[in-house]
Amino acid sequence: MLSRHLQNLGYAYGDFAAHDSMWEMADKTKDDVLARMALVPRTLEARGLDATPAVRAKIAQAGDMAAAGILDIILREEVGHVAIGNHWYNWICDDRGLVPIATFAMLVVKYSAPVLRGPFNLPARRAAGFSEEELLVLQGINNT
Numbered sequence: 001m002l003s004r005h006l007q008n009l010g011y012a013y014g015d016f017a018a019h020d021s022m023w024e025m026a027d028k029t030k031d032d033v034l035a036r037m038a039l040v041p042r043t044l045e046a047r048g049l050d051a052t053p054a055v056r057a058k059i060a061q062a063g064d065m066a067a068a069g070i071l072d073i074i075l076r077e078e079v080g081h082v083a084i085g086n087h088w089y090n091w092i093c094d095d096r097g098l099v100p101i102a103t104f105a106m107l108v109v110k111y112s113a114p115v116l117r118g119p120f121n122l123p124a125r126r127a128a129g130f131s132e133e134e135l136l137v138l139q140g141i142n143n144t
């Protein structure tokens, strides 16, 4: 979708610089599926849930409703990706006898994961399976 839209605008995938933090984290966590679930879907993809509404609003304001529609689809699908991460993260914690919230905090430090900043897309995060307790912790971290 994005590639086709870029072509419509006269560009191609790769014409603009982009970060690869998700791939870097995927590589850093390649030896532990728990860390992978914690820090790729539950951190970096979940960050997409938070960031997309503001980006979408800017793009819509600029008049690119096709791109805004693409972001709507990406946001909707991202909820499912994060939900899968939440499901397996909690499953692995249970399997290993770990406390999910404390373990997550430990993994953020161990892997130098980005500290998440608000505003948070709480409805999307709830739809993706974050617990109310975890959302409170997340917002508390944001206030320190």
Ligand SMILES: [Fe+2]
Residues within 6 Å of the ligand: 045, 077, 078, 081
């Ligand atoms: Fe995703």
